[in-house]
Amino acid sequence: MSLAQSLRLFSERRxxxxxxxxxxxxxxxxxxxxxxxxxxxxxxxxxxxxxxxRSGRDGARVTRPLFNADAAAMPFADGAFDYTICSxxxxxxxxxxxxxRELMRVSRAGYIEVPEASSAxxxxxxxxxxxxxxxxxxxxxxxxxxxxxxxxFDPEIAGYLRRSGLAPRVEALLNSRFEHRVVMLHWSGTIxxxxxxxxxxxxxxxAMAQPGHTRNLQxxxxxxxxxxxxxxxxxxxxxxxxxYDDLVRPEYRHGDGALLERRVYSDIRWTPDDxxxxxxx
Numbered sequence: 416m417s418l419a420q421s422l423r424l425f426s427e428r429r430x431x432x433x434x435x436x437x438x439x440x441x442x443x444x445x446x447x448x449x450x451x452x453x454x455x456x457x458x459x460x461x462x463x464x465x466x467x468x469r470s471g472r473d474g475a476r477v478t479r480p481l482f483n484a485d486a487a488a489m490p491f492a493d494g495a496f497d498y499t500i501c502s503x504x505x506x507x508x509x510x511x512x513x514x515x516r517e518l519m520r521v522s523r524a525g526y527i528e529v530p531e532a533s534s535a536x537x538x539x540x541x542x543x544x545x546x547x548x549x550x551x552x553x554x555x556x557x558x559x560x561x562x563x564x565x566x567x568f569d570p571e572i573a574g575y576l577r578r579s580g581l582a583p584r585v586e587a588l589l590n591s592r593f594e595h596r597v598v599m600l601h602w603s604g605t606i607x608x609x610x611x612x613x614x615x616x617x618x619x620x621x622a623m624a625q626p627g628h629t630r631n632l633q634x635x636x637x638x639x640x641x642x643x644x645x646x647x648x649x650x651x652x653x654x655x656x657x658x659y660d661d662l663v664r665p666e667y668r669h670g671d672g673a674l675l676e677r678r679v680y681s682d683i684r685w686t687p688d689d690x691x692x693x694x695x696x
Contacts, residue, residue, distance in 0.1 A: 424594050428502075428528065429641050433601070436651065438497035441522060443486050443514070444504030447476050448638065451645040453500060454655060455662065456481040457489060459687060461679065480657070480675040483686045487513030490685040491521040495662045499525035506530055506543040509619060511560045512610040524603040527558065534596045536568035538576070538586045541625045544614045549598045555607050558600055562612030566621060 432452050434440060442453035449456050461475040461483060475481070484490050486501075487510045499522035505511040506529050518525055529547035530539065536546070543563070550557040567573035576582040589596055600606075642649075657675045660668040667684065 434498045441496040441499045443501045450500045481679050483681040489517045496522040502528040506545045515608050527600040529598050541566045542622045558608040560610050562614045
């Protein structure tokens with residue numbers, strides 16, 4: 416990939432959102448690299464013990480109001496957001512169809528990014544449990560998620576790549592055409608999608624037990640470049656005052672006009688029980 420192509424892809428994936436500064440933006444599955452443009456974050460797994468579900472740092476970053484909730488059962492009101500980012504999340508979750516339905520419920524438009532199946536079948540992360548592809552034969556194109564039945568598409572080939580030491584070189588070659596490694600889907604109104612099959616419980620447990628992704632130099636450079644290029648806009652956005660009751664579902668409202676703060680919001684009514692048990696004193 417040429418430098419010009421790399422910069423264009425970086426801009427599309429990290430910098431450019433088709434929204435103005437007044438738009439309210441949510442990042443679902445924000446993890447350790449929340450979008451610079453997001454006003455509100457949502458993530459289910461925040462602690463270091465869930466590093467396999469992220470890359471880079473061990474724990475999730477709390478740089479803005481962060482709701483500790485399941486993406487398939489968000490605590491937000493219908494249509495609360497103008498735009499929602501869901502990047503590299505669907506391949507990890509047990510119920511991607513539920514997450515997609517929630518994206519459409521809480522937001523008017525958004526961006527989804529997932530690893531593309533044909534590339535992932537050569538080398539994939541062991542924490543991914545779905546093969547993802549965009550069926551462009553349909554109109555509009557359909558996002559198709561197919562349940563994996565094992566960590567690798569072909570265990571024999573995966574074993575060979577590890578034994579031979581070729582895996583890092585093959586992965587670098589695939590990454591040199593990164594635009595073909597991911598599906599980048601911009602949507603408005605509805606998301607045409609299909610979920611095929613169910614992931615075995617044993618594979619889900621295996622994925623959750625994997626070590627975290629390694630934070631490499633490229634990831635660090637991307638983060639620094641993003642922060643540098645968006646610094647002034649971020650400062651303006653962070654001055655925005657958002658009311659808790661304006662965003663959450665009616666049954667979760669406090670009625671006191673409280674403003675959102677830069678902290679984690681957990682609630683026994685919508686934070687998953689397994690997560691609450693990890694954070695209980």
